[in-house]
Amino acid sequence: xxxxxxxxxxxxxxxxxxxxxxxxxxxxxxxxxxxxxxxxxxxxxxxxxxxxxxxxxxxxxxxxxxxxxxxxxxxxxxxxxxxxxxxxxxxxxxxxxxxxxxxxxxxxxxxxxxxxxxxxxxxxxxxxxxxxxxxxxxxxxxxxxxxxxxxxxxxxxxxxxxxxxxxxxxxxxxxxxxxxxxxxxxxxxxxxxxxxxxxxxxxxxxxxxxxxxxxxxxxxxxxxxxxxxxxxxxxxxxxxxxxxxxxxxxxxxxxxxxxxxxxxxxxxxxxxxxxxxxxxxxxxxxxxxxxxxxxxxxxxxxxxxxxxxxxxxxxxxxxxxxxxxxxxxxxxxxxxxxxxxxxxxxxxxxxxxxxxxxxxxxx
Numbered sequence: 001x002x003x004x005x006x007x008x009x010x011x012x013x014x015x016x017x018x019x020x021x022x023x024x025x026x027x028x029x030x031x032x033x034x035x036x037x038x039x040x041x042x043x044x045x046x047x048x049x050x051x052x053x054x055x056x057x058x059x060x061x062x063x064x065x066x067x068x069x070x071x072x073x074x075x076x077x078x079x080x081x082x083x084x085x086x087x088x089x090x091x092x093x094x095x096x097x098x099x100x101x102x103x104x105x106x107x108x109x110x111x112x113x114x115x116x117x118x119x120x121x122x123x124x125x126x127x128x129x130x131x132x133x134x135x136x137x138x139x140x141x142x143x144x145x146x147x148x149x150x151x152x153x154x155x156x157x158x159x160x161x162x163x164x165x166x167x168x169x170x171x172x173x174x175x176x177x178x179x180x181x182x183x184x185x186x187x188x189x190x191x192x193x194x195x196x197x198x199x200x201x202x203x204x205x206x207x208x209x210x211x212x213x214x215x216x217x218x219x220x221x222x223x224x225x226x227x228x229x230x231x232x233x234x235x236x237x238x239x240x241x242x243x244x245x246x247x248x249x250x251x252x253x254x255x256x257x258x259x260x261x262x263x264x265x266x267x268x269x270x271x272x273x274x275x276x277x278x279x280x281x282x283x284x285x286x287x288x289x290x291x292x293x294x295x296x297x298x299x300x301x302x303x304x305x306x307x308x309x310x311x312x313x314x315x316x317x318x319x320x321x322x323x324x325x326x327x328x329x330x331x332x333x334x335x336x337x338x339x340x341x342x343x344x345x346x347x348x349x350x351x352x353x354x355x356x357x358x359x360x361x362x363x
Contacts, residue, residue, distance in 0.1 A: 052358040055347040057311055058295060059362065062339050065291035065332060067325055070282050073215030073233065077275040078265075079181050079207040083108060087174045090195045091202075098188050102179040102205060109177035109202055116175065120168045123161055130158035183207035184271070208275060211268040213244050215281045216259035224285045225249070231264050233279040242266050242273065292337050293330040298345045299323070308337070309344040309351060311359060316344055318353040 089111035096108045134154040141151040186204035190196060213233055217225055229246040244266035253260055264281075266273070299321075300307045306323055309316040321336030337343070344357065351357060 050356060052314070052356040053316075053347055053350050054360040055311075055316075055344045055351065055357050056361040056363070057342045057344045057359050058298070060292050060294060060333075060337055060339060060341045060343060062290040062292060065288040065293065065325065066284060067286040067288070068282050068284055069217065069221060070280065071215050071217055073213050073279040073281040075235075075273055075275050075277045075279055076212045076214055076263075077183075077206045077208050078210050078212055079183060079205075080275070081180060081205050082201040083177060083179075083203045083205055084199050084201055085109065085111060085174070085177055085196055086198055087111070087171070088195070088197050089113075089175060091190060091192050094188070094190075094192055096185055096188075096203065098185060098203070100185055102183060102185050104179055104182045106179045107176060108179055108185075111175040111177075111196075113172055113175040116168055116172050120165065120172070123165045123168060127158065127161040127165060130154070130161050134158045177202070179205060181205070181207055206275060208271050208273065209268045210265045211273045211275070212247075213264045213266065213279050213281060214261065215264075215279070215283075216254070216257065216261050217283060219253050219258045219260065221283075221285060222253060222260040225260070225262060225283060229262075229264075230284045231281055232284075233264075233266075233281045235273065235277050235279060288332075291324075292333045292339065293327075294333055294337070294343050295345050296326070296329060296331050298343050298348075299331060300348055308333075309348060309353075310337070311342040311344055311357060314356055314358075316351045316353065316355045316357045 091109055092112050093110040094108075095110065096102060096106070102108070134151075134157070137146050137151045137154045140146045141148060183205045184207075186206065188203050190200070190202045196202065213231070215231075225246060226249060227246055231244050231246065232241045233244060234241060244264035246262050246264045249260060249262040294308065298308050300309070300318075305320050307318050307320050310319050311317075319336050322334045324332035324334040326332070342359070342362070344351070345363075347357070
């Protein structure tokens with residue numbers, strides 16, 4: 001083969017290879033290689049579109065809000081006294097029954113008074129005699145039968161016996177113990193025949209209608225509570241709410257506990273509330289008629305600020321707010337929101353200011 005023929009064959013082979021390559025590129029062989037993306041503004045919108053984030057939200061509606069605190073307290077009787085005797089003596093008669101009601105002035109205890117009654121009888125006889133002597137001397141004095149001095153001595157003796165009778169009557173009255181007020185009697189601590197000294201407890205007398213409740217509030221609330229403040233309280237084992245009204249408070253803050261002590265009063269006609277019971281007291285401090293409340297999870301805290309996300313025009317808008325009272329699941333917004341705003345409560349970690357959102361549930 002000549003040199004010229006060899007060159008011709010080589011050129012033909014190169015041409016065939018070029019044709020095969022072109023056919024492959026034009027997908028004649030059944031495969032199409034994807035063309036490289038075109039550069040330019042036409043491809044930007046397809047990559048910049050973000051799907052809305054599904055969230056839940058609440059609509060802010062004004063509602064009543066009570067500012068309250070809950071503290072521990074205890075019930076105390078309206079009146080309470082330990083019945084005792086002012087004078088020593090032996091109990092001769094017990095006129096009461098344990099646990100029964102007693103009215104003011106009822107006779108409870110009688111002490112031995114035989115000697116005093118005998119002394120009174122003697123003085124009564126002496127008084128009658130002295131009065132007759134004074135009457136006779138008065139008649140004689142008018143006739144100048146006796147001197148003025150003798151007559152005045154007789155009158156003085158009669159008055160002296162009257163004074164001694166009054167003293168014995170007072171001593172006899174102290175031998176009788178009466179109920180100082182109406183109430184229920186407790187358990188008897190002495191028996192008939194017992195010799196008691198002054199101040200020895202005989203029985204307790206308690207008045208529980210109305211009942212009183214004593215409790216302490218922290219110092220920072222002291223200017224919000226006072227006479228007339230309403231409170232409610234519950235007792236252990238009783239799910240009823242009892243209403244009471246503050247009637248008095250201590251004039252100073254306890255320097256040890258930094259609390260203010262108050263006393264409230266509540267009706268107790270059936271005596272079901274017993275003194276000394278533990279009371280869980282709820283104190284009404286203030287009441288807001290048009291408060292804006294949002295769930296606590298809607299608050300997004302930041303450095304020196306608190307924010308919420310509000311749904312506006314399909315997007316999440318960040319709003320700085322001021323907060324007030326807190327409840328178990330709600331918090332008061334005092335500034336930053338208006339009635340009717342829609343506050344986002346879920347998805348707060350995914351959204352950013354201006355993020356598109358869609359509300360899946362609105363409360």
